[in-house]
């Protein structure tokens with residue numbers, strides 16, 4: 442299993458870094474030349490953000506748009522999307538609240554639906570009952586006032602509306618996320634997409650990574666690592682209308698002999714997969730496709746094999762803890778990406794009984810803050826509590842047999858499942874799942890492709 446231990450650097454050795462930067466700088470959406478992020482993936486140069494540290498007195502209220510352009514994901518303290526503030530630490534899977542509230546209604550619970558209707562559309566009077574137009578305090582200087590603090594003497598720190606849903610945060614106000622104009626969302630990384638799991642009273646958006654402007658639904662697609670050898674080993678995007686596979690980046694030879702059974706993306710954009718043959722974590726590096734350069738991406742093995750033989754699902758949570766579901770021992774455990782080692786297996790249970798899972802997929806629901814598992818042979822979607830291993834059925838779905846993959850799509854708030862060669866769309870609102878189609882490459886519709894992982898993948902082909 443150690444045959445692929447040596448980290449490969451095929452790509453790097455064939456193109457200079459300067460060349461890569463030059464390539465990455467073309468065809469991008471960046472205003473200035475792009476820079477490499479260490480993954481060979483482009484990103485826009487960091488731009489000083491007027492919004493990130495607005496001092497409440499700056500007075501420049503209403504510079505809403507400028508709150509946004511910080512392209513550097515690290516600008517936000519909690520780069521994991523900031524959803525959960527329990528501070529468990531990346532390596533201390535605390536199974537915080539998130540997973541304990543799987544209420545079975547799958548994501549339909551709160552936000553969105555109501556959100557917009559309540560108040561926003563910035564600045565128009567009459568939307569709030571709390572003294573609109575009567576000098577509300579604008580403590581964070583974003584041009585929108587605190588509805589609970591109106592009727593003040595007019596001054597530099599007051600505005601004529603009470604529409605701010607968080608007057609302590611200049612990145613949160615009606616219209617903060619261009620994704621949803623008028624909605625009072627929080628957009629800490631300024632990429633135009635609202636935080637999927639903001640604080641109380643704030644409308645949830647579709648940004649599962651609100652600490653990283655390079656990750657949002659506009660920059661990633663549902664995809665997978667395909668090493669089924671129908672085509673070359675590669676990272677693919679999956680067209681969710683017809684289950685078509687679109688090559689994003691061919692991968693270097695090390696994939697030969699591997700079996701990829703789980704893939705997930707960390708909040709910094711690094712993509713990790715489980716290699717079931719080597720029982721080892723692999724990092725999938727690519728990025729030249731951003732500049733339409735079709736040279737090979739790279740696959741780098743973790744320092745140590747985890748040795749867990751039956752991992753069928755892999756998913757980072759909001760704290761960037763990487764969870765693995767082992768269908769061999771029917772346990773949930775977490776893997777340290779730095780060492781590659783797995784830790785603290787927790788037995789899975791359902792209704793108080795041991796839960797037997799053979800093949801699966803796993804993903805993180807960034808709205809409901811929970812791990813979701815596709816139990817392929819059990820024909821169901823489960824939540825699994827990160828602390829107790831308790832599973833709860835949240836959806837029934839008719840699946841086949843064979844290897845699986847699962848991923849959450851945060852705009853529509855639905856799931857996609859692969860089982861063997863088929864793609865299925867699974868709503869979380871209790872409505873029926875629908876079979877999308879058989880995975881296939883364009884022009885090869887009669888040649889089904891088998892894939893055993895699904896994940897958001899960076900999609901930066903211009």
Ligand SMILES: [Ca+2]
Nearest residue numbers: 581583585605
């Ligand atoms: Ca304000």
Ligand SMILES: [Ca+2]
Nearest residue numbers: 607608610613
């Ligand atoms: Ca605010």
Ligand SMILES: [Ca+2]
Nearest residue numbers: 632634648651
């Ligand atoms: Ca955002």
Ligand SMILES: [Ca+2]
Nearest residue numbers: 650651653656
């Ligand atoms: Ca983001």
